[in-house]
Amino acid sequence: xxxxxxxxxxxxxxxxxxxxxxxxxxxxxxxxxxxxxxxxxxxxxxxxxxxxxxxxxxxxxxxxxxxxxxxxxxxxxxxxxxxxxxxxxxxxxxxxxxxxxxxxxxxxxxxxxxxxxxxxxxxxxxxxxxxxxxxxxxxxxxxxxxxxxxxxxxxxxxxxxxxxxxxxxxxxxxxxxxxxxxxxxxxxxxxxxxxxxxxxxxxxxxxxxxxxxxxxxxxxxxxxxxxxxxxxxxxxxxxxxxxxxxxxxxxxxxxxxxxxxxxxxxxxxxxxxxxxxxxxxxxxxxxxxxxxxxxxxxxxxxxxxxxxxxxxxx
Amino acid sequence: xxxxxxxxxxxxxxxxxxxxxxxxxxxxxxxxxxxxxxxxxxxxxxxxxxxxxxxxxxxxxxxxxxxxxxxxxxxxxxxxxxxxxxxxxxxxxxxxxxxxxxxxxxxxxxxxxxxxxxxxxxxxxxxxxxxxxxxxxxxxxxxxxxxxxxxxxxxxxxxxxxxxxxxxxxxxxxxxxxxxxxxxxxxxxxxxxxxxxxxxxxxxxxxxxxxxxxxxxxxxxxxxxxxxxxxxxxxxxxxxxxxxxxxxxxxxxxxxxxxxxxxxxxxxxxxxxxxxxxxxx
Numbered sequence: 001x002x003x004x005x006x007x008x009x010x011x012x013x014x015x016x017x018x019x020x021x022x023x024x025x026x027x028x029x030x031x032x033x034x035x036x037x038x039x040x041x042x043x044x045x046x047x048x049x050x051x052x053x054x055x056x057x058x059x060x061x062x063x064x065x066x067x068x069x070x071x072x073x074x075x076x077x078x079x080x081x082x083x084x085x086x087x088x089x090x091x092x093x094x095x096x097x098x099x100x101x102x103x104x105x106x107x108x109x110x111x112x113x114x115x116x117x118x119x120x121x122x123x124x125x126x127x128x129x130x131x132x133x134x135x136x137x138x139x140x141x142x143x144x145x146x147x148x149x150x151x152x153x154x155x156x157x158x159x160x161x162x163x164x165x166x167x168x169x170x171x172x173x174x175x176x177x178x179x180x181x182x183x184x185x186x187x188x189x190x191x192x193x194x195x196x197x198x199x200x201x202x203x204x205x206x207x208x209x210x211x212x213x214x215x216x217x218x219x220x221x222x223x224x225x226x227x228x229x230x231x232x233x234x235x236x237x238x239x240x241x242x243x244x245x246x247x248x249x250x251x252x253x254x255x256x257x258x259x260x261x262x263x264x265x266x267x268x269x270x271x272x273x274x275x276x277x278x279x280x281x282x283x284x285x286x287x288x289x290x291x292x293x294x295x296x297x298x299x300x301x302x303x304x305x306x307x308x309x310x311x312x313x314x
Numbered sequence: 315x316x317x318x319x320x321x322x323x324x325x326x327x328x329x330x331x332x333x334x335x336x337x338x339x340x341x342x343x344x345x346x347x348x349x350x351x352x353x354x355x356x357x358x359x360x361x362x363x364x365x366x367x368x369x370x371x372x373x374x375x376x377x378x379x380x381x382x383x384x385x386x387x388x389x390x391x392x393x394x395x396x397x398x399x400x401x402x403x404x405x406x407x408x409x410x411x412x413x414x415x416x417x418x419x420x421x422x423x424x425x426x427x428x429x430x431x432x433x434x435x436x437x438x439x440x441x442x443x444x445x446x447x448x449x450x451x452x453x454x455x456x457x458x459x460x461x462x463x464x465x466x467x468x469x470x471x472x473x474x475x476x477x478x479x480x481x482x483x484x485x486x487x488x489x490x491x492x493x494x495x496x497x498x499x500x501x502x503x504x505x506x507x508x509x510x511x512x513x514x515x516x517x518x519x520x521x522x523x524x525x526x527x528x529x530x531x532x533x534x535x536x537x538x539x540x541x542x543x544x545x546x547x548x549x550x551x552x553x554x555x556x557x558x559x560x561x562x563x564x565x566x567x568x569x570x571x572x573x574x575x576x577x578x579x580x581x582x583x584x585x586x587x588x589x590x591x592x593x594x595x
Contacts, residue, residue: 027454
């Protein structure tokens with residue numbers, strides 16, 4: 001097990017290093033550099049040429065790019081991702097203080113989305129009436145066609161403004177979490193429902209289901225004891241893939257609901273072209289991707305005993 | 315690529331004649347394209363000038379989608395916004411298709427170290443959520459609808475590269491490619507004349523699907539305020555402008571949202587229909 005984990009960590013390193021390099025190339029080399037964007041963008045004409053030059057030298061933007069790259073990489077290894085150009089505080093602490101809010105939102109959205117997806121998928125696979133099945137299976141295409149911000153705004157308009165049931169924004173408390181979590185969960189629901197319904201239908205056609213039916217198992221028992229576990233694999237993989245997208249979805253959701261979090265931090269950073277913060281969030285997302293993939297692979301053997309963990313997974 | 319639309323899902327629903335859903339989708343997309351090319355035909359009111367006395371009026375016969383906080387006709391803004399809101403996704407898909415297919419073809423055809431390098435690059439692109447990646451690119455390039463289009467396009471290169479590489483690998487070992495190589499046709503020629511036409515099919519299907527996703531991404535970036543400055547109408551921006559008046563004038567934000575959703579829904583439906591037709595042929 002320890003050996004497996006070590007080999008996976010080794011595989012993850014190139015991806016993380018690559019993401020860092022990509023972000024560095026994208027954000028440091030492409031237009032000009034972060035500091036001159038900040039200085040030209042803010043319209044701060046009060047800064048004289050000498051002051052700009054001094055700031056540039058201070059932040060190390062005059063050094064050759066390879067040196068900047070190595071220095072940034074070195075900083076990253078010691079947990080230093082530079083400072084925000086807007087607030088001047090360290091990027092790591094900014095992301096660190098925003099992350100719990102987003103983690104709560106993402107976990108809630110994931111729980112709601114996976115549960116709803118499994119229920120809708122199960123009902124659709126078992127439904128005897130064609131009309132009901134088609135109604136249920138129209139949820140996934142609808143779920144991925146509505147823009148996230150539109151879903152959020154509809155919920156705010158109906159639930160917050162008309163029913164006055166839940167707050168339309170804010171970060172604290174359970175009540176403020178409900179609507180954003182629902183908004184963010186819709187793509188998860190859609191994906192899981194679609195994939196689970198398909199694999200469940202395949203499983204229900206298998207011989208051992210007929211055997212279980214012949215032995216007198218009821219539909220519910222059939223479903224829970226025989227079908228779900230064997231049909232869950234593809235949905236697990238799909239869930240792993242949508243977790244990364246939750247971070248992207250959080251940018252829109254947190255903006256719509258005026259919540260604090262990594263998404264809002266990202267949106268603000270892009271608006272102010274605060275490139276170190278953007279770079280930090282991109283790295284965070286790659287890290288999440290790597291960790292989630294590992295977790296999915298570790299969960300797989302629990303679902304299906306035939307799968308064993310080996311070092312050569314690629 | 316979205317997970318919920320795959321060939322396997324469409325296969326079960328092959329019909330001989332287009333169903334009502336497909337006809338409706340054609341109709342919706344037809345209207346959207348008409349709005350993009352000739353907005354004057356669909357809306358006669360100005361999208362940028364409003365009458366302040368007429369502000370925040372609910373939908374009526376005169377103003378189908380009501381008016382916004384400056385008294386502008388929301389329907390006219392949506393119609394005139396179709397141009398930019400659909401052109402940007404089109405550019406994005408073109409970039410993703412062009413770059414992705416090139417990378418995938420070269421990678422699958424050459425194999426070896428080139429393949430390894432390109433595929434690691436694709437892995438990295440896949441590790442960052444596409445919306446976040448396009449946000450980072452927009453932050454680097456600056457704002458504006460063209461930059462948004464480029465950002466969304468670059469963020470979806472990976473899926474095209476993967477799918478085309480798989481096809482190129484399949485085609486590379488087929489007899490007619492071996493025959494061409496044996497007859498002395500040179501590498502680039504084989505790639506363009508013999509491999510490309512047979513490897514591009516799945517990427518074409520993917521691009522119809524990606525168009526819907528790109529509409530969503532572009533409108534999200536425009537909603538967040540990274541598109542053109544006001545008063546240029548864009549679908550995402552119209553919604554974000556209406557957001558502040560949601561409590562009193564829901565139509566400003568929600569009716570344009572419905573238009574976006576309807577367009578994406580129509581695109582996805584047609585994509586699945588094309589895919590199913592392709593399977594049958």
